[in-house]
Amino acid sequence: MDTPITRFYSFLSQQSQAWGVDVLIITGLSFVVWIGWKMLSARLEGIADKTSFHWDNAVISALKTPVSTFIWCWPAMISIGLMLENVVEHSLDWLSTTKTLLVIFIFIWIILRLITSVEEQVLKEQRRDETTVQAIAKIIRLLFMIMGLLSAMQTLGLSLSGLLTFGGVGGLIVGLAAKDLLSNFFGGMMIYFDRPFKVGDWVRSPDREIEGTVERIGWRMTIIRTFDKRPLYVPNAVFSSIVVENPSRMLNRRIYETIGLRYDDAHKVEGIIRDVKSMLEQHPDIDARQTLIVNFNAFGPSSLDFFIYTFTKTVNWVYFHEVKQDVLLKVMDIIHDHNADVAFPTQTLKVEQAPFPQQQ
Structure with missing residues (x-):
């Protein structure tokens, strides 16, 4: 008996035969490309390790994992499109949007990993000031993250001009709500620019019970390790209102x-x-x-x-x-x-003898 359920299973069987082979082929090609990329990256790493130029290691390390992720995710989206195009009657334009978002995500991921690798390499060489290197790396990361976020929003169809217009009012609201957070952020920026201290410096404040070695300068707070090994987490805004002494200098x-x-x-x-x-x-x-x-x-x-x-x-x-x-x-x-000696506390006691009474 030809029931609706039977017709539905028959339809799925026909569709699966239509795209099943394509999905298997795409998956197989993805596996082959992934194996090829693993072999190529391993070969490039071996060559880079033999050179005295260290930046090639940073580039290969930045590319390795994101490219592997892209090799699997991009064909997966194509396979999803093949499976859904004959089943779903609605438009699959969202897959194209997702692919664009994937490209943006992979690009920003590679850039962030590259910045981290370069930062670690520069700090390892110990030729640059650690605080300056960390500050520059954080600023570059923040810029690329903002660029990626704006690109993703534009891909999703959001109007950047309208967003910027709303940002004028929204920024005021957010600024009032996150006053302390913003003050700590700009306090951290002033530490990076004015550089009253850097990572590794011994600092203390006569205004507060703050004394120790600077371990980390973050966007919101600075970590100071006291001499009894206790960590102090000091909000950056505090340094704009206290006197800081830097005995390390x-x-x-x-x-x-x-x-x-x-x-x-x-x-x-x-x-x-x-x-x-x-x-x-x-x-x-x-x-x-x-x-x-x-x-x-x-x-x-x-x-x-x-x-x-x-x-x-x-x-x-x-x-x-x-x-x-x-x-x-x-x-x-x-x-x-000189036949002399260091003095120690002494007292001289003068005793006056009382006169004897006269005898009559």
């Missing part, structure tokens, strides 16, 4: 110490100060071009105080303390060479 480190001599060594103070100053001027790790002062400073409660004010050539925190230790040990040797 110090030219020298200062030694400022006050040393007390015994009052019994008062006649030796001048010679000690002269020898200490001479020692500092000849010390290989002291920058004699900077301010260098060694002077008697004050009559202390239990010592004659002189101070040392000088700068080291190194800015490294660990090595600075080694230099400072060496300077202080040499100062102590000079004091001992």
Whole structure:
């Protein structure tokens, strides 16, 4: 009995015979092209690894996965069109739109992967400032993402002129709603342009409890690792309203110490100060071009105080303390060479004896 269900299955059988072979052929060709691309990319990678030019590796790495995806997705859309053209009565123009979107997506994907590969290669060579490289890479990524988004919207039939007109009003609404987000974004831009610090710098703020090493400067926040290894996530907008100190950009480190001599060594103070100053001027790790002062400073409660004010050539925190230790040990040797000594807190107690009563 010829029922509607039987006629429907008969129709599907005829249609499947019509496009089934084509789909199998397209799938087989896709597999062959994909195998060919895998072999070609592997061969190109082997050749690129043998060259001293590193940018060819970045290009091949950027192309490898997106091209493989395109090899499978484009024929898949053709196969879907063959399956649906005799089944669906409606227009299949949306498949053409989807193909265009696929091309835009693959192109932007390749560009983003290429930017990432170039960024990693430049940072690996350590010839450029890390913060500047990351900032340029982020800006280029953002530009291409916006271009891809606008191209996709135009492909979908949206009017860019109308969108830009709406963007004037919509931008105001979004700006009010996302005020903090935008302030953090522009705060990050100012960090990139003004460059008060970069990744790897030691920074601190006397206005806030912020001190540590900059790990990452993002669009919204900056990650600072404190010296006890705790991460601080600081919104970029904060840096526009606080004072930031960057000790990593110090030219020298200062030694400022006050040393007390015994009052019994008062006649030796001048010679000690002269020898200490001479020692500092000849010390290989002291920058004699900077301010260098060694002077008697004050009559202390239990010592004659002189101070040392000088700068080291190194800015490294660990090595600075080694230099400072060496300077202080040499100062102590000079004091001992003059048969003097460093004072320690003392008190002199004067006892007055009461007169004996007169005998009558």
